[in-house]
Amino acid sequence: MTARNKxxxxxxxxxxxxxxxxxxxxxxxxxLVELVLLVADLGLVGSPLxxxxxxxxxxxxxxxxWGWQPNYAAQPILMFVTYAFLHSGIWHLLGNMLAxxxxxxxxxxxxxxxAFVLIYGVSALGGGAVFGVLALGPQPMVGASxxxxxxxxxxxxxxYADAARGHRRGWHLARAFGSLVVLNLVLxxxxxxxxxxxxxxxxxxxxxxxxxxxxxxxxxxxxx
Numbered sequence: 579m580t581a582r583n584k585x586x587x588x589x590x591x592x593x594x595x596x597x598x599x600x601x602x603x604x605x606x607x608x609x610l611v612e613l614v615l616l617v618a619d620l621g622l623v624g625s626p627l628x629x630x631x632x633x634x635x636x637x638x639x640x641x642x643x644w645g646w647q648p649n650y651a652a653q654p655i656l657m658f659v660t661y662a663f664l665h666s667g668i669w670h671l672l673g674n675m676l677a678x679x680x681x682x683x684x685x686x687x688x689x690x691x692x693a694f695v696l697i698y699g700v701s702a703l704g705g706g707a708v709f710g711v712l713a714l715g716p717q718p719m720v721g722a723s724x725x726x727x728x729x730x731x732x733x734x735x736x737x738y739a740d741a742a743r744g745h746r747r748g749w750h751l752a753r754a755f756g757s758l759v760v761l762n763l764v765l766x767x768x769x770x771x772x773x774x775x776x777x778x779x780x781x782x783x784x785x786x787x788x789x790x791x792x793x794x795x796x797x798x799x800x801x802x
Contacts, residue, residue, distance in 0.1 A: 596683070597679055597682060597683055598682050598683065598685075598686040598691045598694060599691070600682075600691050600694065600695055601678055601679070601682035601683075601686070601694070604678065604698070604722075605675050605678050605679070607663055608662075608663050608665065608671060608674070608675065608722060609671065609675065611632070611663050611664060611665075612664075612665050612667075612668065612671045614628070615628055615629045615632060616668060632664060633664065633718055633720065634649060635649050635650070635653065635660075636656075636657065636660035636661065636663070636664050636720075637657065637660075637661050637664055637718035637719060637720045638657045638658070638661035638706050638709060638710070638718060638719040638720070638777075639657065639716075639718045640709060640710045640713040640716070640719075641716050642654040642657065643710045657706070658702065658703050658706045658707070659699075659702065659703075661702075661706060661718075661719060661720050661721070662702040662706075662721070662722045662724065662725050663722070664720035664721070665720055665721055665722070666720055666721065670721060674721060674722045674723060674726060677723075677726045678722065678726060678729075681726060681729035681730060681733065682694060682698075682729065684729070684733050685697060685698075685729050685732060685733070688732075688733075688736055689732075689789075689792055693792055694729075696788065696792075697728055697729060697732050697785055697788045697789065697792075698725045698728060698729060699725070700728070700784055700788055701724060701725045701726075701727065701728020701729065701731070701732075701781040701782075701784045701785045701788065702722070702724050702725035702728070702781070703784070704724070704728065704780045704781055704783065704784025704785075705723070705724020705725065705727065705728065705776075705777040705778070705779075705780040705781035705784065706719075706724060706777065706780070707780055708776050708777065708779055708780025708781075708783070709724070709774055709776040709777040709780060711776075712776040712779075713774075713776055719774045719777055721774070721777075723774070723777060723778055723781065724774075724777040724778065724780060724781035725781060726781070727758075727777070727778045727779075727781035727782040727785065728781040728782065728784050728785030728788070729785055730758075730782060730785065731754075731758075731781065731782035731783060731784065731785030731786035731789070732785040732786065732788060732789035733785075733789075734750075734754035734757075734782075734786065735754075735785070735786045735789035735790055735793070736789060736793075737750055737754070738750045738751060738754060739789075739790075739793055754786075758778070758779070758782055762775045762778055762779075
């Protein structure tokens with residue numbers, strides 16, 4: 579495990595441990611974007627059209643992978659990143675930011691800030707890719723949940739790897755993927771079907787695989 583430097587972390591009131599500073603920057607970016615769109619929705623700055631324009635140009639549109647005309651040349655590539663900084667409203671944002679605070683601390687404790695960012699970023703790409711392949715309609719997708727499910731997948735892999743030493747591999751594997759299914763069913767009901775489960779699946783699988791790759795790469799190395 580990579581030791582963390584205390585200077586590389588920030589703290590938030592009410593939490594028992596440090597939050598990785600890079601997670602604060604990621605969360606701050608998401609919060610800033612949504613706050614600008616919220617005040618624009620209220621007509622306090624800019625135009626209420628800003629949210630629509632943000633979604634048109636920054637959301638993940640699966641049709642762009644299958645021949646739709648993009649608004650700008652780089653959109654089919656940039657949307658794999660920009661969608662993760664957009665949210666559908668304040669409650670969507672708050673739920674994801676709470677998850678980020680919890681999962682970022684777990685990931686950084688296991689692999690350090692650099693690997694945390696790697697898992698987070700690649701999981702966002704993986705979540706977008708699976709959504710693009712499996713989405714059944716033309717609706718766009720926004721939110722950081724692909725990256726967050728990637729962190730959850732990595733967390734579950736670490737528990738699985740630890741359990742494998744005790745020969746309880748099958749139980750932990752079933753629990754990890756069973757929890758993924760149950761959580762998405764609950765969210766599906768809670769959001770009346772407006773759920774990008776494909777993104778969650780893609781992010782979770784990507785995070786699991788990234789954690790596995792990092793685990794094998796670090797195998798046999800002493801802690802630093």
